[in-house]
Amino acid sequence: MNDSYLSWQDWNYTTLDDYSKCRVDKENELNVYFIRSFSPGVNSTLAKFANIIINCTNLFDKNDFKTILITSMNGGGLVSISEFLLQMISPFTSINLYSSIRAKSSIKSNYRGLFNEINDVK
Numbered sequence: 001m002n003d004s005y006l007s008w009q010d011w012n013y014t015t016l017d018d019y020s021k022c023r024v025d026k027e028n029e030l031n032v033y034f035i036r037s038f039s040p041g042v043n044s045t046l047a048k049f050a051n052i053i054i055n056c057t058n059l060f061d062k063n064d065f066k067t068i069l070i071t072s073m074n075g076g077g078l079v080s081i082s083e084f085l086l087q088m089i090s091p092f093t094s095i096n097l098y099s100s101i102r103a104k105s106s107i108k109s110n111y112r113g114l115f116n117e118i119n120d121v122k
Helices: 046-060 079-089 105-111 114-120
Strands: 020-025 030-035 066-070
Touching: 020 046, 030 046, 030 079, 046 079
Parallel strands: 030 066
Antiparallel strands: 020 030
16 A cells, blocks of 8 residues: 555544544554545534544543644534534543524524434444
């Protein structure tokens, strides 16, 4: 395998649309997050996206390796997802974000009950 190329199989967890993925690199003793976007793609939901973050965090908690976040290709997305990621990976991060949004049908389908759904997503 080329050192600069990681195939799909090299990642421990990934979203269906490949927007977010993570792996434990035992050879280099690193935990690696690659995040192409902070919003779920068309093949995902906010709950499934957040569940990948939870799975990666649980995986990384099993070792004492340093964690690298690769966001150089990130096109933006939802601030709440980036905040959630930071809170999950850092024991010292405390971020309070307050906002309001219009409750349109797309918002209702993605946000309402999000954190109740996260642990139920397989």
